[in-house]
Amino acid sequence: MLKMSVSLDGFVAGPNGEIDWIFRTSGDDDSTEWILDTLREAGVHIMGSRSYDDMAAFWPFSDMPLAPPMNDIPKVIFSRKGIKETQADTTPALAEAKARHAQRHGITPTAAVLQSWAEPMVARGDLAKEVLRLKEQPGNFILAHGGARFARSLVASGLIDEYRLGIHPVVLGQGQPLFSGLHGPVDLRLISVTPFRSGAVGAVYQPA
Numbered sequence: 001m002l003k004m005s006v007s008l009d010g011f012v013a014g015p016n017g018e019i020d021w022i023f024r025t026s027g028d029d030d031s032t033e034w035i036l037d038t039l040r041e042a043g044v045h046i047m048g049s050r051s052y053d054d055m056a057a058f059w060p061f062s063d064m065p066l067a068p069p070m071n072d073i074p075k076v077i078f079s080r081k082g083i084k085e086t087q088a089d090t091t092p093a094l095a096e097a098k099a100r101h102a103q104r105h106g107i108t109p110t111a112a113v114l115q116s117w118a119e120p121m122v123a124r125g126d127l128a129k130e131v132l133r134l135k136e137q138p139g140n141f142i143l144a145h146g147g148a149r150f151a152r153s154l155v156a157s158g159l160i161d162e163y164r165l166g167i168h169p170v171v172l173g174q175g176q177p178l179f180s181g182l183h184g185p186v187d188l189r190l191i192s193v194t195p196f197r198s199g200a201v202g203a204v205y206q207p208a
Contacts, residue, residue, distance in 0.1 A: 011175035031196040039069035043140030048150030049079035060109035075120035148176040156181035169199040
């Protein structure tokens, strides 16, 4: 299952990774609860190495409602180099998140939370083979978070069984698209639509 925020014109970030538009057009209680329902049901989080760098620096120290399931659920990081060799510089996404939620930092994480982020499983092999191997494991669904390049690779490989998209009322005009790696049209079936007070919409699709 892929959970992503997207603009009306299909971008998941601005040209340089900007995600300030997500914070401007979300954050109400109903959209937070919609995201929480997804997080609580997940059996494992999977993400690319840059998203891991951002999240590992943020979620252990956050008291946001999303923090417990983000911290507690096991993680699998897709990186051929391994997490110790990922870039340590701060991405625009992390800088924006820290600036917006700075007042919420100061939480002292438990040893278990720190271990959850410091010692994730690392998948170094072929993306499709690694995901298919995870699908064979028992437990709840696999929840993919991104970033943009990782999400595009999952989509292009036909690995997504369900899209849970937070569609935001903003048009970016340019940026990092979600579906640019497709080799042809993909028909989707609408499962549900949940409107939020912010004007955003939670849309759930599955391959037709």
